[in-house]
Amino acid sequence: MNEKRRSLESLLKPRSVAVIGASRHDGSLGKKIFDNLLESSFKGPVFPINPNAKEIASIKAYPSIFDVPEPVELAVIAVPAEFVLEAAEQCGLKGVKSLVVISAGFAENGKEGVNRQRDLASICRHHGMRLVGPNCMGVLNTDPDVSLNATFSHVFPPRGDIAMATQSGALGLVILEYAKNLNIGLSTFASVGNRADVSSNDLMEYWRDDPDTSVIMLYLESFGNPRKFARLARSISPHKPIVAVKSGRTAQGSKAAASHTGALATVDVAVDALFAQTGIIRVDDLEQLFDVSDVLSRQPLPKGNRIAILTNGGGPGALAADACSAAGLELTHLSAETVAGLRALLPVRASLGNPIDITDVGAAEYRGALSLLAGDNNIDSVIVIFIPPVFACPEEVATVIRDLAPEFRRRGKPLIASFMGQRGCVPGTTLPAGTAGVPSFAFPEAAVHALAKALEYSRQRQKPKGTAPEFLDIDRERAKKIIDSALDGWLEPDTAFSLLQAYGIMTQEIRAAENLERAIDAAQEIGFPVALKIDSTAILHKTEAGGVSLEIGSPEELKQAYDDMMEKMRIAGLIKGIRGVYVQKMAETGTEVIAGINHDAIFGPLILFGLGGIYTELFQDSTVRITPLTDADAKEMVRSVKAYRLLEGFRGAPPADVPAIEELLLRLSALVEDVPRIKEMDLNPVRVFGEGRGYAVLDARIRLGSTERLALPK
Structure with missing residues (x-):
């Protein structure tokens, strides 16, 4: 176990907990947290700290942490902000290993709060304590051997294999309630608040090796260290899915950019790029966050996009079919054996196409039809839709789905249900949680969306990781002379061309x-x-x-x-x-594309590629990635824009030199990694010639920023 993971054990798997600010007063955070620890049946001792009470909830209270006769691994601090520093210092002297500071009044609350948070972090570093918060909701662990609810939420969700981190304490309350209502199990939960120490990055690193966690959910408002985040996500996502919702998608008051690249490479585009490169599944809202995580937690990954829809209503089946088409899922042709079996099983009025509309039949017909679909090799996933009619009760159909779920899992086929009008569990029964469970949705469109995201992740895992190639013909000394002699601002075109040539980028004379x-x-x-x-x-x-x-x-x-x-x-x-x-x-004729660089204050250098020429911003057919690029990144960039059809050879036109463009992007990545002074670059247009004939940069604009100088690699 590495040191960082060991340091978080005392936070998420503590052997003892003290609540500083535990209280008898209803409505106080200290009372809620203390009560929740007792009600969750935490497996270690819980020590209430309150100088004005002898006991709380019939448990002996202590005037200070010093008076506790046993070691304390985790202390939850819920006192006014002005008393937090003293409490933290006492915890450090006591030998407490981790703190959760619930109290507000820190960096979110002006200059005084910023200074107070800085001092709190300093105390924790000095004593070697890990810190969650301040201004957070707390942490939770559903492991029966721990059973920790160190939050002010009374909800203790079911046991499961989904771990969650959120930067919003208020949303945390909703999240836990939502998880419990939908019977979605969590392993651990952390509200990180102001992230004075422990961040989403730290938790991801912990969950990467946590045997109790199979899926990671993130609610993000900002990034502390995007490059570290990317590095961690790249190492985790091939083994465990990461599903994230990032708030702040729209740019408010964005300034006019001086280049095409600056206009197109917005912050949200950068977030998309970061997630795409690292294999993170991005969703739009909290409902989708749970929908997708639920499917990934309970079902095998889809092997392909061939879908079968089984329904007892034509309308919902049509809605599901439309959603599949929009999501890139294919309504597959059923095998002849399956069609024959359905024809023998179902009434004449049933529709045996796909969607399969079995009309007003009972649980027995559902069982027979699902058994046939489980064995059909033309099908990768099944969505079963049920509208409660007069002839069959939801409990009986739910039992059929529950019984057949292991067979679908054995065959590696996701099985997803939509009990129309009912979200989560069907009344009177339970579609079981855990690996044998079947996610159930109120509407078929949500089921399709979640399945499509699961397929997206499945395909992402199959992609090659790629490597960042080293170009031996780069003239870094020439580049260094150009950069060292240049002032901040836009380079002269001939100087810009000279810099590009030093990195082996082909330009037109x-x-x-x-x-x-x-x-x-x-x-x-x-x-x-x-x-x-x-x-x-x-x-x-x-x-x-x-x-x-x-x-x-x-x-x-x-x-x-x-x-x-x-x-x-x-x-x-x-x-x-x-x-x-x-x-x-x-230049000779060819296809015009754009390649560029924009230095984002949060994410660092971004590489852009897309349709070039005078219509760049009109059509906005472009894609962005974060540096450094791998060869797999470059290949995916070129193929992800609509203009790629032109490069392939559209309507009889000869194909363009695609490998040369991929190499151009990789050389740009090497250039901006070596030269951090580059803040903005437009290569537009870049004329791409026929196969094997390369390309030529026809126009180049490069803006230098800071006074950093080129550092030659050793």
């Missing part, structure tokens, strides 16, 4: 010219046809301003294009910022 005469000389040197581009400090997007002219085939055409461009600039009032023009060799 370009020359700067301060006047028409120099432009003609440059064009003759590189060879016609050429493109003419304005060089201006006042223009962000040259095409929109009329600052680009293409397919110039002679000096005479160049002069005409130059004069026309300058006249447009004068008319638009943009002449003042013009420093000259750039002359660039025209």
Whole structure:
């Protein structure tokens, strides 16, 4: 057992608990927490700490933690904020191993609270105590050998294999109530509050090796250390699913970005990228969080997307079919043997397609039909829908599902129920919790959504992890000279191209010219046809301003294009910022894409890829990943955009050099990892040529930020 996991044992599996602030007064947090510890039948001693009471709930109370005659592993502090530091110091001197500070009035409450939280964390570090909170709801463990409810929620959920961390104490109350009502079992639960010490990252690391936990649920409001989070999630998700809901999806008051990449690589896009790369299942709300976790906890992973729907009502079956289509699930063709068996079993009025509408029959027909579906090799998963009719009672059908669940599990097929109008357990019976249980939903659409997410995770586990390749032809010394000599701000285009070339990124030849005469000389040197581009400090997007002219085939055409461009600039009032023009060799035809970098304050460098050219922001056909990229990340990025169909060869067009674009993304990842001063980059357009012919960056914008310098790897 590693040291960090051992340090959390005293928090989640303590052998003794003290409640500092335990009280006799109804409604006080101290009383609720103390009562909950007793009612949950915690397996160790519980010590109430209160200088004004001799006993609480018939248990001897102690004036201070020092007076407790036995060792204390966990102390729950529920006193006003101004007394917390003293209590924490006393716990440290006593030898307490972990604290849960319920009290509010810390970093969430102004400068004084920030200072108080800093001092609390310092006390805990000094004494080697782990700290959950402050401003939290507490921790919980349903293991019968522990039976810990160190929260102020009276709800003690059923035993299960789902672990949960939440940053919101208020939501924690709802979460525990929801879990109990739906018979969804938890292993452990922690409300981390202000995260002065223990965070979701720490808990994930604990749950990674916890034999009692098979699924991890997270409610996140923010990320402390996204890179550590990503590293942990990558190591956990291939073995245990992580299901997360992240609040704050919409950007309020977002500023205008100076590049296409900056406009497209928003914070929520970065969260999606982080989750996609690490195998985390992202859901939109708490209901979906429980739905998906319940399926992952109780059912085997789907082997494929072939679905069979068994229903006793045509309408719900049609709704489920529509939901399957939207979620990428296929309503499979039943085998001839299954169809024959259903025909012999069901009345003539039954529909034997898929969905299978068995109409108004009883539990016996449900049993026979489900048995046939369990043995059909054309089916990967089954959704069974039941509307309580006159002819069959819910309890009998639920019993059938319960009885057949082990057979579906033996065959590795998820079985999910929808008892219309009833959520969770069917009245009068129990679809059993634990690994043999069958999740039950009030509406079929929710069942389909949860199953689709389970399939998403199943496919994610099958993907290769990938590696970050090392490019031996990178000229880091050349790059270092360029960066060290550059000021903050946007690089000149020829300087930007030089930096890209140092990292083996292919660019189209370009020359700067301060006047028409120099432009003609440059064009003759590189060879016609050429493109003419304005060089201006006042223009962000040259095409929109009329600052680009293409397919110039002679000096005479160049002069005409130059004069026309300058006249447009004068008319638009943009002449003042013009420093000259750039002359660039025209590239052969190909597909235009965009690649870019945006440095996010939370997530660090983000790599963007998508449809390029003038329609980049209009269609917003792009994807983002967090660096460093692996070869698997790059491959997935290129294939995840709609523009990939163009790269494949759309309607008879020749396919493009996809491997070259994947390599471009990997070289960009290496560049931004080496050069942290890069804050923004647009390579747009990047012209991708035919198979084996590579690509060329036609336009590059690179903005440098901080004064950090390139650190050459040893």
